[in-house]
Structures are given as C-alpha cells and as structure tokens.
Amino acid sequence: MTDQTFTEADRTDGLEPDMADQNHAPASTPGAATNGDAPSIQPMNMIQALNSALDIKMAEDPTVLSFGEDAGYFGGVFRVTDKLQQKHGLTRSFDAPISETGIVGAAIGMAAYGLRPVVEIQFADYIYPAYDQIVSEAAKMRYRSGGQFTSPLTIRSPYGGGIFGGQTHSQSPESLFTHIAGLKVVIPSNPYDAKGLLTSAIEDDDPVVFFEPKRLYNGPFDGWHEKPVSPWKAQDLAQVPTGKYVEPIGKARVMKDGGDVTILAYGTMVWVALAGAEHAGVDAEVIDLRTLVPLDIETIEASVKKTGRCVIVHEAPRTSGFGGELSALVQERCFYHLEAPIARVTGWDTPYPHAFEWEYFPGPQRVADALKSVMSGGR
Amino acid sequence: MTIKNTQPLSLRVPEPSGRPGDAPDFSHLQLDPAGVVERPEVSSAPYDMRDHAFRLVRVLDDEGRAVGPWNPKLDPDTLRRGLKAMILTRAFDDRMHRAHRQGKTSFYMKCTGEEAIAVAQGMLLSREDMGFPTYRQQGLLIARGYPLATMMNQIYSNAEDPIKGRQLPIMYSAKDFGFFTISGNLGTQYPQAVGWAMASAYRGDDKIAITWIGDGSTAESDFHSALTFASVYRAPVILNIVNNQWAISSFQGIAGGLETTFASKAIGYGLPALRVDGNDFLAVWAATAWAEERARTNQGATVIELFTYRGAPHSTSDDPSRYRPGDEHEKWPLGDPLERLRQHLTVIGEWSDDQHAEALKDAVEEVRAAAKESEAIGTLGQSRPSVKTMFEEVYATEDWRLVEQRREVGV
Numbered sequence: 001m002t003d004q005t006f007t008e009a010d011r012t013d014g015l016e017p018d019m020a021d022q023n024h025a026p027a028s029t030p031g032a033a034t035n036g037d038a039p040s041i042q043p044m045n046m047i048q049a050l051n052s053a054l055d056i057k058m059a060e061d062p063t064v065l066s067f068g069e070d071a072g073y074f075g076g077v078f079r080v081t082d083k084l085q086q087k088h089g090l091t092r093s094f095d096a097p098i099s100e101t102g103i104v105g106a107a108i109g110m111a112a113y114g115l116r117p118v119v120e121i122q123f124a125d126y127i128y129p130a131y132d133q134i135v136s137e138a139a140k141m142r143y144r145s146g147g148q149f150t151s152p153l154t155i156r157s158p159y160g161g162g163i164f165g166g167q168t169h170s171q172s173p174e175s176l177f178t179h180i181a182g183l184k185v186v187i188p189s190n191p192y193d194a195k196g197l198l199t200s201a202i203e204d205d206d207p208v209v210f211f212e213p214k215r216l217y218n219g220p221f222d223g224w225h226e227k228p229v230s231p232w233k234a235q236d237l238a239q240v241p242t243g244k245y246v247e248p249i250g251k252a253r254v255m256k257d258g259g260d261v262t263i264l265a266y267g268t269m270v271w272v273a274l275a276g277a278e279h280a281g282v283d284a285e286v287i288d289l290r291t292l293v294p295l296d297i298e299t300i301e302a303s304v305k306k307t308g309r310c311v312i313v314h315e316a317p318r319t320s321g322f323g324g325e326l327s328a329l330v331q332e333r334c335f336y337h338l339e340a341p342i343a344r345v346t347g348w349d350t351p352y353p354h355a356f357e358w359e360y361f362p363g364p365q366r367v368a369d370a371l372k373s374v375m376s377g378g379r
Numbered sequence: 380m381t382i383k384n385t386q387p388l389s390l391r392v393p394e395p396s397g398r399p400g401d402a403p404d405f406s407h408l409q410l411d412p413a414g415v416v417e418r419p420e421v422s423s424a425p426y427d428m429r430d431h432a433f434r435l436v437r438v439l440d441d442e443g444r445a446v447g448p449w450n451p452k453l454d455p456d457t458l459r460r461g462l463k464a465m466i467l468t469r470a471f472d473d474r475m476h477r478a479h480r481q482g483k484t485s486f487y488m489k490c491t492g493e494e495a496i497a498v499a500q501g502m503l504l505s506r507e508d509m510g511f512p513t514y515r516q517q518g519l520l521i522a523r524g525y526p527l528a529t530m531m532n533q534i535y536s537n538a539e540d541p542i543k544g545r546q547l548p549i550m551y552s553a554k555d556f557g558f559f560t561i562s563g564n565l566g567t568q569y570p571q572a573v574g575w576a577m578a579s580a581y582r583g584d585d586k587i588a589i590t591w592i593g594d595g596s597t598a599e600s601d602f603h604s605a606l607t608f609a610s611v612y613r614a615p616v617i618l619n620i621v622n623n624q625w626a627i628s629s630f631q632g633i634a635g636g637l638e639t640t641f642a643s644k645a646i647g648y649g650l651p652a653l654r655v656d657g658n659d660f661l662a663v664w665a666a667t668a669w670a671e672e673r674a675r676t677n678q679g680a681t682v683i684e685l686f687t688y689r690g691a692p693h694s695t696s697d698d699p700s701r702y703r704p705g706d707e708h709e710k711w712p713l714g715d716p717l718e719r720l721r722q723h724l725t726v727i728g729e730w731s732d733d734q735h736a737e738a739l740k741d742a743v744e745e746v747r748a749a750a751k752e753s754e755a756i757g758t759l760g761q762s763r764p765s766v767k768t769m770f771e772e773v774y775a776t777e778d779w780r781l782v783e784q785r786r787e788v789g790v
Contacts, residue, residue, distance in 0.1 A: 102601075106577060109575035113575045142774070149560050
C-alpha cells in the first residue's frame with residue numbers, strides 16, 4: 001500500500017533546503033531536560049518536533065517503542081522516526097510488515113502487556129485495514145473488560161491533502177474515529193503543539209489516534225498555493241524547546257483573537273482560516289481545536305457567544321464530517337447568541353481528486369466567501 | 380497458441396459430506412492411529428517437520444492405552460484433575476444452556492466435545508502466560524479454578540458481574556487467570572496475542588502467550604497478519620486452531636479445509652505445525668508442552684491444529700438440525716474427550732465407575748451451588764450494576780460529554 005515514488009516527491013515539497021538538511025539530523029537532544037542541561041529552544045519543523053517527542057519519550061521510558069512500515073532503519077517515509085533505531089536500538093524502533101491490522105493488533109497486545117507502543121500508519125488513507133482493531137478492540141478494551149485491560153497506544157498517521165496526493169494520499173478520515181467511543185483524536189497544526197501533544201498522547205492511558213497534517217510537515221500552508229511556501233522557522237510556533245514538555249489533550253488554542261466571527265479549524269485548515277480571515281478583512285477569532293475528542297467545548301462556546309457567528313472549516317468531506325458535530329454543538333449551546341446560520345467550508349462529498357486539487361481543497365478564498373456570507377446574515 | 384475451453388468454466392462451491400437426513404460420512408478423514416506419529420525435536424526446523432501438518436498426533440488408542448512417543452506420561456493425579464475439570468466444564472455448560480432456556484439469560488455457548496483443549500492447555504500453562512481465547516475456551520477458566528458463580532454473574536449481567544453488565548454473556552475477562560478479554564469480533568485476538576508475546580520478548584520476560592481461533596475464523600485477515608508477525612519477530616506464542624468442523628452452519632470446507640489441513644497453513648509462514656487429536660487429552664497436553672518449550676527457549680511460535688467436533692449447537696440461537704446430520708457427533712470417529720480420558724484412567728487402574736459417578740455428581744452439585752449463589756444476586760433483568768457504570772471506563776476519566784449524558788439519564 002505504499003507508493004514510494006509519491007512520498008519521495010512529496011517529502012521535498014515546500015521544504016527549504018536548510019530544513020531538508022536538518023531532517024537528517026534531528027535538532028532535539030534527548031535527555032536535555034532530564035540531565036540537568038539548561039533547556040534550549042530551537043526552530044523545528046513539524047517532522048523534527050515529532051521526532052523529538054518520540055526521542056525524548058523513548059529515552060525516558062523503556063516501555064515506549066515505535067514501529068511501522070519503513071519506520072525503523074529508514075526512519076519513515078516522512079522521516080518522523082529518523083535515527084530512533086540508531087539511537088535506541090533495533091527492538092525499540094523497528095520495521096513492520098505491510099499489514100495495518102497486524103501493526104495495530106500487535107500494538108494492542110503490547111499495550112495490554114504494559115508497553116506504550118507508538119505505531120505509524122504510513123498514510124491515514126491506509127488505516128482502514130486496521131479499522132476493526134482500532135474500533136472493536138483498542139477503543140473498547142477498557143470498557144469491555146471492566147478496566148482489567150487497557151490500550152495505552154498511540155497511532156500516528158500522516159493525513160490531509162493539498163499535496164497532489166490524489167485519492168489515497170490525501171484523505172482526512174477523522175470523523176470515522178471521533179464517532180467511536182473510547183478513542184481520542186488529536187491533530188496538531190504546528191511544531192510546538194505537535195511535540196507537546198504527541199508527548200501527551202504517548203503518556204495518555206487511552207488509545208490516541210494522532211493525525212499529522214503532512215501538508216504542514218515542512219512549513220505552514222495557508223492555501224494560497226500559487227504563492228511561495230514559507231518555512232516554519234519564521235513562525236513563533238516553530239520555536240520548540242529541545243527538552244520535554246506537554247500540551248494538554250482536550251484544550252484548544254486560540255490562534256487569533258477576534259470579535260466578528262468564530263472560525264473553528266484544525267490541522268492545515270488553521271492556517272487557511274487565518275489567511276481567509278485576512279483576505280476577507282473580517283475580525284475573526286480563529287480557534288485551533290487541536291483535539292477533536294475530547295473537545296474543548298468551553299473555549300468554543302465562549303468564543304461563539306462573544307462573536308455570534310461561526311464558520312467551521314475542515315478538509316474532510318462535508319456529509320457526516322466532524323463539522324456536522326461542531327455545528328450541532330454550537331447550535332445547541334449558542335442558539336440565542338447566533339446572528340447567522342453556522343457555515344461549513346469543507347471538502348466536497350467526492351473522493352479526493354488529483355487534477356482538481358485546488359477546486360477540492362477548501363482554500364482561503366472559500367473561507368473568505370463564507371465569512372462574508374456569515375457577516376451579512378448568511379445570505 | 381490459444382487454449383480453448385473443452386467445456387464451459389464452472390464454479391465450485393464446497394459441500395459437506397452430510398446434510399440433515401443423511402447418514403454421517405467421515406470416510407474422507409485421514410486419521411493416524413495412536414502412537415504412530417513421531418515426535419520431532421523441539422529445535423526442529425519447520426521445513427523438516429512439514430509432514431506433521433498433515434498427520435494426526437494421537438496418544439490414546441482405542442483401548443484407552445497411552446502409546447507412542449508423544450505420551451506425556453502424566454501422573455494419575457494430573458489426569459484425574461483434568462478429567463474432573465472437563466466434567467465440571469460440561470456440567471457448567473449444561474446448566475447455563477438450561478438457564479437460557481429458562482429465560483435467566485439472553486445467550487449461551489457450549490463447548491461440548493472440545494473440553495480437552497482448553498482444560499489441558501489451561502492446566503499446563505501458567506496464569507502468568509496470557510491466554511487470548513475465543514468464546515469457546517471456558518474450560519481454561521474452569522480448569523484454573525475461576526469461581527463458577529463469577530462466570531454466572533457475567534452470564535446474568537447482575538450486580539456482581541465483574542465486567543459490569545457491559546458485555547454479552549460468556550465474553551469473560553479474567554486478567555488474574557491469564558484470560559484476556561473476549562471480543563465478539565472474530566480473529567482480532569490472534570495478532571494481539573502475538574503482540575503480547577513480542578512485548579514479553581522485548582522486555583526480556585519469561586512469559587509466553589497462547590491463543591485460539593476456530594477453523595472458520597482462519598479465513599479472517601487477522602489470522603494471516605498474526606502468523607506473519609509471529610514468524611517475522613519469532614514471537615513466543617502458541618497459535619491454536621480449533622478445527623471443530625463447523626463455523627455456525629458452514630462446514631470447514633468453506634474456510635478452505637478441503638484443499639489442505641489448517642495446520643499446513645503454518646508451513647508457508649515458516650512456522651512449525653502440529654496437527655493433533657483434539658479429543659485426546661494426552662495428545663493436546665503433549666503438543667502444547669512441545670510448543671511451550673519451543674516458545675520459552677526463544678525458538679518462536681508453533682501452530683497447533685486441534686482436530687475435534689463441535690458437539691453442541693453453535694449457540695443458544697442456533698439449530699444444527701437444519702444443516703447437518705443429527706447424529707453426526709455421536710458418530711465422530713475421535714469419540715468424546717471425557718469418555719476417552721475416563722477409559723484411560725480406568726485402564727491404568729486409577730479410576731472406577733463409582734469414582735466417575737461420584738465425580739459427575741460432585742460437578743453437578745458444585746455448579747448447582749454456584750448457580751444458587753449467583754441467582755441469589757439475580758439473573759438477567761432482576762439485578763444489574765448501577766446504570767452510572769454504563770458511562771464509566773470508556774476512558775480513564777470521564778469527559779464532559781459523558782458527564783452530561785450521564786446526567787441526562789439521571790444518574
């Protein structure tokens with residue numbers, strides 16, 4: 001299920017040369033926070049930040065191990081597990097057969113034993129063979145056993161579009177997991193959160209599906225695809241402590257304060273939302289949800305009650321997407337504060353196309369249009 | 380050159396040798412006599428023992444004597460404990476099947492005819508070794524002395540159900556007894572057992588895993604992934620295939636059993652395979668001990684096909700008279716595991732008819748006492764855990780949704 005040709009091409013997409021070099025020498029120094037060295041801060045891209053989180057957790061906790069297709073010696077097709085095998089040993093970071101159900105099934109057994117496995121599904125588009133293991137087993141383990149067995153595992157998977165990945169390298173299947181009781185779903189949008197949230201996910205006693213927006217691996221992407229891509233290092237959220245820290249699961253981040261309208265987004269769409277608001281000239285409050293389950297409903301509710309308007313943005317198709325849940329929650333909790341219908345800017349209800357990448361991808365223009373519409377009462 | 384069809388293509392759909400009204404026909408089975416299959420060295424290369432995947436390891440002969448190189452030479456006390464545990468398992472099954480008919484629970488599944496498998500393996504391995512069972516290994520819990528009343532509490536989903544009324548009856552979970560939480564989803568426990576074994580090896584532990592799958596479920600993709608992982612990572616796991624000939628109404632040919640044996644599937648993965656008379660307590664014990672030694676000495680996994688017959692209906696929701704000859708079980712050439720061990724113990728002078736009658740009586744009495752204890756708490760619908768517990772343990776801690784929903788229910 002791996003398309004090596006594609007991933008090679010994708011890996012350099014939008015990557016500054018100096019950042020590419022850094023990919024092969026992770027910036028983080030594991031143990032920096034624990035051996036008494038003064039913690040330092042370095043610019044990292046999302047790959048390096050994720051790598052640093054894994055590196056530190058593996059150094060700190062012998063029950064943490066990492067495996068997946070090409071995730072061992074080679075360090076992953078996106079380099080997230082780069083050098084972990086060389087640093088921590090063959091049995092701590094290893095290659096797996098091309099069997100998603102085997103990878104997750106084995107990880108569940110390991111977690112039941114008492115380990116904290118972090119497994120990689122090469123693309124979210126290929127998580128479906130493991131769906132039975134995730135939904136029927138990992139999610140329900142604690143509940144069905146009366147707490148005798150638990151599944152403290154993390155399933156990492158690159159997701160999302162905007163990279164000409166076509167049908168099977170672009171999908172955003174988060175709603176298939178948010179619908180499942182027992183799973184937590186986390187999606188970072190920047191290097192700082194990626195490291196802090198992955199660290200939290202590994203330490204969490206529940207199974208966490210951790211989707212990594214691969215469009216953001218090497219730099220923020222605001223959806224203006226004809227403009228040059230900016231590097232992460234120019235961003236505040238790419239200034240990442242080399243030592244250990246955690247970002248809480250279940251807490252949103254307000255990316256930009258605003259008074260006119262609330263935008264709910266996650267993953268790549270956070271940056272698109274910021275660009276869309278700027279393009280529309282609307283004073284939007286942009287909330288990066290960061291975790292879909294558990295959801296930070298308090299932050300959402302407070303914001304919409306303040307602004308009276310809400311636009312929801314995600315890449316996944318509209319019907320039964322997570323936006324439907326968000327819209328329902330906002331309507332239930334903020335009905336008397338709403339001054340316009342809630343709008344959803346999403347992927348279309350089609351498979352993810354190749355040639356029509358930018359007609360499909362919900363870009364800043366579509367966000368801006370929705371904002372203007374909502375500001376004029378939804379007409 | 381073009382190859383032309385001499386006749387139109389045709390689709391083959393396998394059919395069992397007998398349907399309702401037919402006389403049972405087992406003439407197609409190739410069953411080795413007891414004692415003839417050699418016992419390879421535990422260190423044998425899988426390649427060198429391929430024949431074992433097509434033979435049948437048997438110890439007890441038709442006269443009840445233990446013969447051949449696989450004789451585990453168990454002491455009489457162990458044999459008697461095994462027989463008593465099998466008797467107790469059958470008595471438990473009978474009682475709970477009846478409890479379903481009496482409306483005391485919603486569902487039950489017997490393991491009639493398959494008792495030797497889980498009982499022997501449960502006795503042989505340690506509680507520290509994790510078992511990843513299907514829903515037909517209740518003998519493992521019973522052989523290890525798990526309280527029968529607690530099993531019944533689970534079946535009745537009453538206030539003392541250890542898994543709090545959340546699961547369908549018989550989906551037990553007993554960590555302290557080396558019994559992993561049962562799932563309704565078939566085959567999923569197979570790669571999990573491999574992962575558990577990998578974890579034990581990763582940690583330099585001395586524990587092994589053991590798992591079971593039915594003949595029908597070997598067709599699930601998890602069977603393939605488990606064998607691949609077990610082989611690749613040389614996981615210390617025993618991979619049992621309980622071939623009881625039937626997957627609900629589908630005979631084992633529908634799962635691929637006509638073309639080859641289930642044991643032989645191990646060959647393609649480079650795993651050693653043993654094919655064993657599943658109704659022969661001694662053969663099951665010996666084969667499992669072989670696989671155990673292999674796993675504990677870091678030589679990896681073994682696949683064991685346990686050849687048996689599902690004597691009872693698939694479940695209380697099933698009527699086998701609609702798809703198989705009514706007397707097929709009585710005609711099963713490998714007999715009944717209880718009777719065969721009884722015969723053996725009798726032949727060696729360690730068991731008598733009186734002892735047997737007493738053991739049957741004791742088992743019924745033990746089950747009755749447990750039922751009394753459990754039913755005093757309550758059967759299905761008469762007693763149940765607090766509704767509040769419905770919202771607990773979805774996660775390590777309740778999130779706001781569950782708190783709100785729990786309040787919506789008013790608890």
